[in-house]
Amino acid sequence: MARRTGRSAWIAAPIRALLQRFAFLLLLASAVGLILLSRIDRPVVERTRAVVADIFEPILSAVAQPVGVVNAAIGWVDDILFVHEENFRLRTENARLLQWQEVARRLEQDNASMRRLLSAGPDLTNRFVTGRVIADGGGSFVRTALLNIGAKDGVKKGQAVIGEGGYVGRVAEVGYRASRILLLTDLNSRLPVMLQEGGHRAVLTGDNSPFPRLEYLSGAAKPAVGMHIVTSGDGGQFPVGIPVAEIASIDGGVRVRPLVDLGRLDFLRVMQFDETRVDAEDPTAVLPPLLPQAAVPSTAPPQAVRPQQSR
Amino acid sequence: MSALLRQTNRRIRALLPILSSMVLVLIGLAPVGLPHFDNVAPAFALMAVFYWSIFRSDLMTMLGAFLIGLMLDLLSAGPLGLNALALVLVHELGMAQRKVFLGSSFLVNWAAFALVVGSVLPAGWAIVSLLHWRLLPTAPLLAQLLLSLTLYPAVYWLLSRLERRWLRASVAV
Numbered sequence: 001m002a003r004r005t006g007r008s009a010w011i012a013a014p015i016r017a018l019l020q021r022f023a024f025l026l027l028l029a030s031a032v033g034l035i036l037l038s039r040i041d042r043p044v045v046e047r048t049r050a051v052v053a054d055i056f057e058p059i060l061s062a063v064a065q066p067v068g069v070v071n072a073a074i075g076w077v078d079d080i081l082f083v084h085e086e087n088f089r090l091r092t093e094n095a096r097l098l099q100w101q102e103v104a105r106r107l108e109q110d111n112a113s114m115r116r117l118l119s120a121g122p123d124l125t126n127r128f129v130t131g132r133v134i135a136d137g138g139g140s141f142v143r144t145a146l147l148n149i150g151a152k153d154g155v156k157k158g159q160a161v162i163g164e165g166g167y168v169g170r171v172a173e174v175g176y177r178a179s180r181i182l183l184l185t186d187l188n189s190r191l192p193v194m195l196q197e198g199g200h201r202a203v204l205t206g207d208n209s210p211f212p213r214l215e216y217l218s219g220a221a222k223p224a225v226g227m228h229i230v231t232s233g234d235g236g237q238f239p240v241g242i243p244v245a246e247i248a249s250i251d252g253g254v255r256v257r258p259l260v261d262l263g264r265l266d267f268l269r270v271m272q273f274d275e276t277r278v279d280a281e282d283p284t285a286v287l288p289p290l291l292p293q294a295a296v297p298s299t300a301p302p303q304a305v306r307p308q309q310s311r
Numbered sequence: 312m313s314a315l316l317r318q319t320n321r322r323i324r325a326l327l328p329i330l331s332s333m334v335l336v337l338i339g340l341a342p343v344g345l346p347h348f349d350n351v352a353p354a355f356a357l358m359a360v361f362y363w364s365i366f367r368s369d370l371m372t373m374l375g376a377f378l379i380g381l382m383l384d385l386l387s388a389g390p391l392g393l394n395a396l397a398l399v400l401v402h403e404l405g406m407a408q409r410k411v412f413l414g415s416s417f418l419v420n421w422a423a424f425a426l427v428v429g430s431v432l433p434a435g436w437a438i439v440s441l442l443h444w445r446l447l448p449t450a451p452l453l454a455q456l457l458l459s460l461t462l463y464p465a466v467y468w469l470l471s472r473l474e475r476r477w478l479r480a481s482v483a484v
Binding site: 020023024027028030031032033034035037038039045048049052053056059060063064067070071133134135136137140141142144145146172180187207208209265266 | 337338340341342343351352373374377380381382384385386387388389390391392393395396399400403432435436438439442443445447448450451452454455
């Protein structure tokens with residue numbers, strides 16, 4: 001207490017107390033004012049946040065580094081413990097996938113030849129830019145993540161963000177070297193999706209719980225647990241068919257489980273989808289052709305080819 | 312010259328409460344992949360401001376608490392100003408009761424922290440629910456409460472070490 005009296009000897013205690021009160025009320029009012037401002041003028045707040053994120057990006061990256069190591073160590077111990085099971089699982093999966101690879105190659109050839117017959121344009125191609133999660137939402141009210149890539153890497157607001165296994169969220173704020181991702185579980189997230197089987201459209205609505213709700217699903221659709229949900233591409237910002245989630249429960253509203261573990265995000269890819277850009281390269285060159293001599297199969301009558309639906 | 316050095320040294324040390332709180336804010340933002348704690352961070356800033364407003368309220372000013380909250384608000388994605396509001400209130404609560412806490416044991420301090428965190432976090436939840444006009448899920452709130460309560464002793468220990476090491480020779484600004 002001694003250091004206080006020395007400093008404030010020239011101010012009478014009551015006045016000092018009054019000033020303290022005033023400062024308290026002023027700061028309270030400023031905080032409330034800011035809360036209201038962030039509701040009214042989102043762009044200003046977003047821009048300020050982007051600037052602050054840019055400034056702190058190096059520090060946050062540095063802090064995230066050891067955290068990444070710790071997470072990796074936890075994962076490593078996990079891997080060692082389950083190495084035998086994992087090995088067995090991978091062997092069976094590998095066998096299954098090899099069969100699928102055959103199927104994919106055949107279908108790819110078929111697809112290419114049918115496209116040639118229809119003289120359809122090549123697929124829209126996507127470019128990716130990979131970033132690392134350096135911070136999360138920092139509270140229990142939001143589901144977001146901060147990535148260490150921004151405008152300098154070509155990230156734009158609204159682009160889709162893909163994790164290991166599927167859709168994670170979209171870019172909500174972009175700074176020069178950092179950007180914020182709104183995860184699909186966030187309260188503000190609305191994602192146009194469709195059921196993979198049947199293609200019935202719906203909107204995936206986040207509510208901060210781990211299981212977002214599937215809303216506005218047409219009555220004709222018959223959702224079942226385990227069904228897969230993919231992006232529908234409505235709105236033009238995302239391509240069609242990015243895997244998103246699988247249906248987790250259907251009683252009392254349809255809820256889905258995201259395919260990506262949103263609690264453990266590390267490296268994410270931002271999809272730079274541009275509907276107007278068509279890549280000149282051969283779109284069929286996704287897999288190396290097994291049978292280069294296989295030209296247009298004669299077993300593909302043109303009338304059997306369904307014209308591609310316009311999107 | 313040495314007087315100037317000593318002066319500078321004192322000034323830097325006097326910033327310790329605010330700087331340590333800011334470091335805790337940054338650590339709290341780190342993307343820790345704890346299973347079942349999907350994006351829930353312990354309220355590190357709240358712990359630090361509570362600690363310093365009791366033990367060094369001369370160095371953790373109300374404006375300092377406000378700025379730490381603002382920093383957290385800008386770096387996280389919730390409503391801007393919410394953490395600033397919470398920390399100003401925590402500072403006020405700590406200041407008002409500091410005479411009680413100064414002589415008491417750690418357990419009393421922990422209980423007091425439980426009361427503060429148990430009222431400020433639900434209040435924040437209520438404000439955000441009101442802003443969105445719907446009841447937000449309470450599970451993350453409870454997780455954050457429990458996580459903060461569990462980690463408080465560690466933060467308390469760390470900050471009291473810092474205080475003893477760097478602020479023992481009572482720093483006057």
